[in-house]
Amino acid sequence: MAFDLFLYIADLIEKKYNKYFMHHSSADDYLLYFPHPPASTLSQWLEESNRITRHILENIPAADHIVPQLHILNPPLWEFGHLTWFHEFWVHRGGQVSNPSFMVDADHLFNSSEIAHEDRWSTPMPSLDSLLEYNLNVISSTQELLCKPIDNKAAYFIQPSIFHQDMHNEAFAYMWQTMGRPMPFLPLSDRSLSNENKQTWIHFPESSLEADSHQGSGFIFDNEKWAHTINAPSFDISSSPVTNAEYLTYLESASNLSQLEPAAPPKHWKKEDGLWFERFFDEWLPLDPLSAVRHINYFDAQHYCKVNGLRLPNEHELTILISQKSTAWQPSHLWEWTSSPFSPFPGFSPDPCTDYSLPWFNGKYQVLKGGSLYTPDRLKRAAFRNFYQPNRSDHFCGFRTCLL
Numbered sequence: 224m225a226f227d228l229f230l231y232i233a234d235l236i237e238k239k240y241n242k243y244f245m246h247h248s249s250a251d252d253y254l255l256y257f258p259h260p261p262a263s264t265l266s267q268w269l270e271e272s273n274r275i276t277r278h279i280l281e282n283i284p285a286a287d288h289i290v291p292q293l294h295i296l297n298p299p300l301w302e303f304g305h306l307t308w309f310h311e312f313w314v315h316r317g318g319q320v321s322n323p324s325f326m327v328d329a330d331h332l333f334n335s336s337e338i339a340h341e342d343r344w345s346t347p348m349p350s351l352d353s354l355l356e357y358n359l360n361v362i363s364s365t366q367e368l369l370c371k372p373i374d375n376k377a378a379y380f381i382q383p384s385i386f387h388q389d390m391h392n393e394a395f396a397y398m399w400q401t402m403g404r405p406m407p408f409l410p411l412s413d414r415s416l417s418n419e420n421k422q423t424w425i426h427f428p429e430s431s432l433e434a435d436s437h438q439g440s441g442f443i444f445d446n447e448k449w450a451h452t453i454n455a456p457s458f459d460i461s462s463s464p465v466t467n468a469e470y471l472t473y474l475e476s477a478s479n480l481s482q483l484e485p486a487a488p489p490k491h492w493k494k495e496d497g498l499w500f501e502r503f504f505d506e507w508l509p510l511d512p513l514s515a516v517r518h519i520n521y522f523d524a525q526h527y528c529k530v531n532g533l534r535l536p537n538e539h540e541l542t543i544l545i546s547q548k549s550t551a552w553q554p555s556h557l558w559e560w561t562s563s564p565f566s567p568f569p570g571f572s573p574d575p576c577t578d579y580s581l582p583w584f585n586g587k588y589q590v591l592k593g594g595s596l597y598t599p600d601r602l603k604r605a606a607f608r609n610f611y612q613p614n615r616s617d618h619f620c621g622f623r624t625c626l627l
Contacts, residue, residue: 250449252375253574255438259378265385266369268601272388273362276303279395280351287404288351292344295617296398301333301343302594304354306391308333310384311361314368318575325360326353336578360593366391382442383576389599396597397618400491400506405567410545410596412556422463424626425552427543429457433567435537436606446580447606449570458540459626464555465527470514470519471499478530484524489518489616515621517622521589521613524560524622533624538563538590538608540625545592546605558598564591565610588612595619 237281260268280303290296297305308329318323320330332338332346332455349357356612373381392408399407435449436443479485488494492510499510500571519527528534536544538561544552565588573581594603597619611618 229322234360252445252572253379254375256379256382256442256494257375259373259375259382262369262373265373265378266366268385268599269362269365269369269381272385272392272599273358275392276306276388276395277355277358279392280355282407283351289344290398290402292341292556294340295401295615297340297394298343298348299395299398300351300354301346301347302391302394303358304329304348305333305363306388307334307354307358309387312364313380314365314384315361315575325563326357329357334392349465354468380575383444384581386602393597393618396595400619401617403502405492408597411599414442416500422461424459425462425544426459426580427455427457427540430455430543432539432543436541443606444579444608445571445574446565446567446608446610448568451569453539454542455539458536460536460540460544461623461625462551462622463553464515464557464559464621465511465519465524466512467501467514467516469508470516470527472529473527476530479575480594486523489516491518515557517557517619517623518616519560519620521560521611522617523616524561527622531624532627534627535560535562535622536625537561538592541592541623542605555593555621555623556596557593557619558595558611558621559593559621560613561590561592563590564588565608591620 233579259265273609283299288298290298291567304326308324308326311324312318312334316324321549324330326349330337332348338346348354362479365384368377369381395407399405431452431454432451432488433450436447474486474488489501491500493500493507500507501510502508524535541561542561545554564586565583566586567580567584571580589612591609591611592605592607594607595618611620
């Protein structure tokens with residue numbers, strides 16, 4: 224009996240310690256993400272990101288306020304309200320629901336952790352004008368903060384709020400692409416998708432390297448914690464992403480067509496009078512054979528590799544590649560699939576926004592690296608880990624290959 228009581232007390236102490244340790248780690252870690260950009264730079268980033276968001280919403284026809292209820296989409300007004308709420312909640316309310324919002328019922332309406340995805344279509348939303356005013360109040364308040372130097376804590380909460388908005392701007396872009404709507408905003412990098420360089424295999428010898436992020440290396444997301452040594456066996460990786468021409472050759476190959484369930488063309492491709500076309504937002508363009516193939520899900524990328532006797536790179540291999548000078552390899556202007564499941568690194572602890580990474584370490588997501596035409600350069604860090612469910616192809620995604 225005494226021994227059982229001892230075990231019970233020990234268990235309580237361990238749980239309390241673990242809870243404290245996780246909270247303590249989170250509270251400390253985000254203050255280690257320095258040096259942070261000066262307030263003037265954060266002000267510029269915020270203005271750029273919010274200008275894009277408001278441009279999208281101010282130019283959306285009323286008929287397009289509602290989109291089909293699909294797991295890959297969100298109602299545009301809800302998405303706009305959510306990204307504004309996120310910024311306000313963390314920057315101006317300290318992550319505390321007890322602190323009042325500029326908008327009544329904002330927590331109930333726009334907290335993505337609380338409102339079920341399917342309920343975002345049926346829950347009455349504020350008007351677009353009300354949401355624009357809410358956004359103006361929140362962003363103006365942050366710009367006032369940035370009129371003077373800020374400390375590490377303020378800089379931390381402002382940065383993920385900007386990056387979160389950047390991600391939602393990109394989500395607007397691939398939602399418009401999915402629905403065949405006109406381009407919502409201009410690409411943020413060179414629109415040229417063609418790869419005119421001859422594909423080669425780049426050899427990397429076996430190496431021991433420190434993967435991911437160090438303390439004091441600037442802002443990071445919690446799933447990048449912390450730098451750890453790994454052994455990377457030698458590998459050979461393609462200098463170029465898989466192109467439309469290569470993917471079409473694969474689709475039309477006997478080895479694919481002989482399968483019980485042969486791979487089908489991407490949903491944004493069509494064939495008319497013997498010619499192939501691909502849709503870019505609301506335009507049907509002749510299929511460019513040299514462009515990186517896009518909107519390919521993880522399973523189809525894996526199948527392409529299997530048929531061709533190749534493999535996908537893991538996230539460390541792709542990180543090694545994209546850390547090299549761009550003259551050595553051809554960017555795809557896409558998020559590129561890796562063979563790595565999205566999982567925590569040694570030393571992981573959640574940051575204050577615990578829902579960013581922790582709920583998705585469930586083996587149902589794959590890591591992607593790189594960035595698309597609609598990803599700002601500030602998010603295109605070699606250590607950044609994007610992640611999506613492997614059956615999704617609506618985002619701007621592609622892949623490159625490694626030799627077996």
